[in-house]
Amino acid sequence: MKEKGRFGDYGGFYVPEVLIPVLEELEGAFYRFYEDEQFVAELGQLSKEYAGRPSPLYYAKRFSDYVGCRVYLKREDLLHGGAHKVNNTLGQGLLAKYMGKTKLIAETGAGQHGLATAMIGALFGMETKIFMGVTDIERQSVNVHKMKLCGAEVVDVEGGTGTLKDAINDALRYWTAHVRDTFYLFGSTCGPHPYPTIVKHFQICIGKEARRQSLEQIGRLPDMIVACVGGGSNAIGIFSGFVDDKNVRLIGVEAGGRSLSSGRHAATLVAGRVGILHGAKAYLLQDEEGQVYDTESVSAGLDYPSVGPEHCLLKDTGRAEYVAAEDEEVLDAFELLSKTEGILPALESAHALAYMMSQKGKLSSEQVAVVNLSGRGDKDVSIVEKRRPLEQ
Numbered sequence: 001m002k003e004k005g006r007f008g009d010y011g012g013f014y015v016p017e018v019l020i021p022v023l024e025e026l027e028g029a030f031y032r033f034y035e036d037e038q039f040v041a042e043l044g045q046l047s048k049e050y051a052g053r054p055s056p057l058y059y060a061k062r063f064s065d066y067v068g069c070r071v072y073l074k075r076e077d078l079l080h081g082g083a084h085k086v087n088n089t090l091g092q093g094l095l096a097k098y099m100g101k102t103k104l105i106a107e108t109g110a111g112q113h114g115l116a117t118a119m120i121g122a123l124f125g126m127e128t129k130i131f132m133g134v135t136d137i138e139r140q141s142v143n144v145h146k147m148k149l150c151g152a153e154v155v156d157v158e159g160g161t162g163t164l165k166d167a168i169n170d171a172l173r174y175w176t177a178h179v180r181d182t183f184y185l186f187g188s189t190c191g192p193h194p195y196p197t198i199v200k201h202f203q204i205c206i207g208k209e210a211r212r213q214s215l216e217q218i219g220r221l222p223d224m225i226v227a228c229v230g231g232g233s234n235a236i237g238i239f240s241g242f243v244d245d246k247n248v249r250l251i252g253v254e255a256g257g258r259s260l261s262s263g264r265h266a267a268t269l270v271a272g273r274v275g276i277l278h279g280a281k282a283y284l285l286q287d288e289e290g291q292v293y294d295t296e297s298v299s300a301g302l303d304y305p306s307v308g309p310e311h312c313l314l315k316d317t318g319r320a321e322y323v324a325a326e327d328e329e330v331l332d333a334f335e336l337l338s339k340t341e342g343i344l345p346a347l348e349s350a351h352a353l354a355y356m357m358s359q360k361g362k363l364s365s366e367q368v369a370v371v372n373l374s375g376r377g378d379k380d381v382s383i384v385e386k387r388r389p390l391e392q
């Protein structure tokens with residue numbers, strides 16, 4: 001059983017007995033429907049008409065002039081909900097419907113996945129519960145309100161530090177008792193098998209489109225693909241389109257630096273050690289005693305103490321490179337893209353842009369980078385305003 005869903009030695013299925021039949025039912029349903037003609041047609045139509053796919057590939061000329069190479073943006077920020085998250089919630093929501101489930105549950109940290117799930121709950125008329133730590137509820141009140149407007153119930157999670165990892169624990173616990181009618185819509189390419197495989201499948205559209213658009217618009221493949229990494233879903237989505245093209249560098253950018261309050265590293269792949277969290281073996285942020293700790297970065301959407309198992313393997317094999325961007329560099333990138341292109345990036349996506357800024361002067365003008373602009377920054381304006389007040 002532990003051999004299922006392996007990426008090298010990573011991933012797997014480390015869960016309590018009660019969850020095994022539940023995850024097996026999900027795995028069976030996924031393989032029954034994911035290539036089913038009707039399922040594929042329905043998902044394709046909703047992706048186009050509800051979510052807004054395909055998203056454009058855009059040549060950011062003025063941003064490129066700053067960096068010194070040609071930078072293209074994969075515009076996931078233009079999708080409904082303002083990020084790539086809708087690709088996954090639409091796919092899993094439809095799977096839930098095909099399985100005959102009538103209720104959705106999901107975990108959320110920053111509220112983005114909770115909101116993307118609440119949207120789909122409304123779309124399919126499913127009762128939706130979002131598990132969210134009390135600390136996050138307080139920090140993300142606007143998203144909490146939006147979820148409620150979409151008809152979802154937000155469940156307070158009091159345990160632990162009241163953040164994402166506690167919300168996942170409570171959602172898994174709730175699921176075991178309500179599995180007959182309830183589908184657990186997981187938010188990223190982590191957690192136990194089959195979630196890393198399912199979430200990747202629904203995000204592969206990013207990479208497929210980006211590859212086709214590169215050939216059409218640029219006339220060749222890019223030299224590098226750059227994406228931010230939280231749990232890893234937007235990055236795996238775009239990497240997967242190019243992973244077999246050995247000359248295309250794949251670069252994942254994590255939230256980095258040391259936390260001001262704890263002095264600990266925040267970048268899982270750059271500074272983590274292998275362990276097991278939420279049913280999967282992966283790199284984890286843990287202290288000397290093996291205690292998992294929360295990350296703290298300017299972008300709440302990258303605050304997850306582990307990372308998807310496939311990224312762990314891509315790191316070990318060297319096929320992808322992982323770097324970290326510090327908060328101040330990320331804020332610089334947020335400002336630069338806003339000023340040069342009139343596009344406010346999500347702070348998560350600004351990590352990938354910060355990497356490009358760090359390459360200023362190091363790349364030739366003919367080199368092409370495709371940056372996955374995973375989301376839009378409207379949600380982050382008040383955070384940026386606090387950290388970088390505008391002069392009058």
Ligand SMILES: *Cc1c(COP(=O)(O)O)cnc(C)c1O
Pocket residue numbers: 083084085112113187188189228229230231232233234235301302346348349374375376
């Ligand atoms: C949630 C989120 C992320 C991080 O999640 P991944 O699974 O690593 O993609 C990145 N960007 C945006 C805009 C997000 O909302």
